[in-house]
Amino acid sequence: MSRRSCANYAGQHSVVKLINNTWHVAVAFAICAGIMTIPASAGLHHRSPLESWAQHRMAMLEVAVGTKLPTSVHELVDFANVPGAEDTQQYCLAQAVYFEARGEPTEGQAAVARVILNRVGDDRYPGTICGVVFQNQQNLNRCQFHFACDGLSDRPHDPAAWDTANRIAYMVRENWLPDPVGDSKYFHAVSVGKPDWARRMVQTAKLGGHLFYTEKRSD
Numbered sequence: 001m002s003r004r005s006c007a008n009y010a011g012q013h014s015v016v017k018l019i020n021n022t023w024h025v026a027v028a029f030a031i032c033a034g035i036m037t038i039p040a041s042a043g044l045h046h047r048s049p050l051e052s053w054a055q056h057r058m059a060m061l062e063v064a065v066g067t068k069l070p071t072s073v074h075e076l077v078d079f080a081n082v083p084g085a086e087d088t089q090q091y092c093l094a095q096a097v098y099f100e101a102r103g104e105p106t107e108g109q110a111a112v113a114r115v116i117l118n119r120v121g122d123d124r125y126p127g128t129i130c131g132v133v134f135q136n137q138q139n140l141n142r143c144q145f146h147f148a149c150d151g152l153s154d155r156p157h158d159p160a161a162w163d164t165a166n167r168i169a170y171m172v173r174e175n176w177l178p179d180p181v182g183d184s185k186y187f188h189a190v191s192v193g194k195p196d197w198a199r200r201m202v203q204t205a206k207l208g209g210h211l212f213y214t215e216k217r218s219d
Helices: 003-015 022-035 049-065 073-079 088-101 106-120 129-133 159-173 196-200
Strands: 186-189 201-207 210-215
Touching (some): 073 159, 088 106, 088 159, 106 129, 106 159, 106 210, 186 196, 196 201
Antiparallel strands (some): 201 210
């Protein structure tokens, strides 16, 4: 990510949308600084202007926030001060993350949320998060996401896991977390083997106990 795009990212997703929220500005630069970190093994003896710029901004924001800012995705999610899942679409996304991926690493939970948002943007699927999550819910055990049609309660029962799922869902929806799966619209648990439909796909990632796929491109 370039210095200009890093600044644009922080500006577009924090100053414009949440201009008075210092935490969002902090997260934007924390993510940028994490992306731009240059490993010592690269043999560089001097910091690049880009790295120095990001670290300077991080230092300023840490003073404003009053604490040291994390840069790993997992720590950022724990650090996040996000609103509760009060609107319906946010609640549906958090439900999907919770029931499909709680217990998975942070990146794996974020990937599930990203798959759902990718489907929302595809005309072949419903145009809302809730529509995608609960598509075909009237068909017992034959819907898109198993929890939506397994006949069991869809209310979360683990408060800590629900809080994490909501944080991740919110941050993915607001583009605060890196995208580990690109335009993937499909995933399945490693434990189920390889379904027939997956053989027609291109695997994009393995995160925790899930494999993620996108459709093969026809050139």
